[in-house]
Amino acid sequence: DTGVSQDPRHKITKRGQNVTFRCDPISEHNRLYWYRQTLGQGPEFLTYFQNEAQLEKSRLLSDRFSAERPKGSFSTLEIQRTEQGDSAMYLCASSLARGNPTDTQYFGPGTRLTVL
């Protein structure tokens, strides 16, 4: 499967615990995005990387959230001291930016986080 992959697909944790999600983009895609989707809503932008550089973070991303893309390939999203309000589907998307800034994003299957 050459699409965007995410791991784990489901995560159940207790409030206050830390969790980390991984995203593997489509090979050669230089942009990687994280979105959060709650039930009945569209995805909301969290942050994005161009290669290894994190270029923008949404105000939705509190200090408890951190994302990395150390070698410009896979990315991790960590949530520290989880809260029940963090329960959502975390979606990763990747794209190939070739000078046209409005590049097409392809989404992964998401990681569904449930905070008890």
Add this chain to the structure above:
Amino acid sequence: GENVEQHPSTLSVQEGDSAVIKCTYSDSASNYFPWYKQELGKRPQLIIDIRSNVGEKKDQRIAVTLNKTAKHFSLHITETQPEDSAVYFCAASSTGTASKLTFGTGTRLQVTL
């Protein structure tokens, strides 16, 4: 920032009929408008997109129209089939936001036999 509104929130049509979903956007700088289909528990899948230099784009039974002056765009599905049943999201992005997508709230389309 950009704001995208989508209507209707639910839409039920009979198999073979057409379905139309409408979105409006607020940022006049937006120049890319994709539509994603999301089945229950699945990833959003791009079904069609349009850039601001064209007014209409068609791909088999699916078409998208864009009115930049009015800042709205629409998805048209003809000859609907049961497998078209899903949630559809419109989105918008602009050059200045590095393709960061702002999504609408989604339309749940149900195609009945």
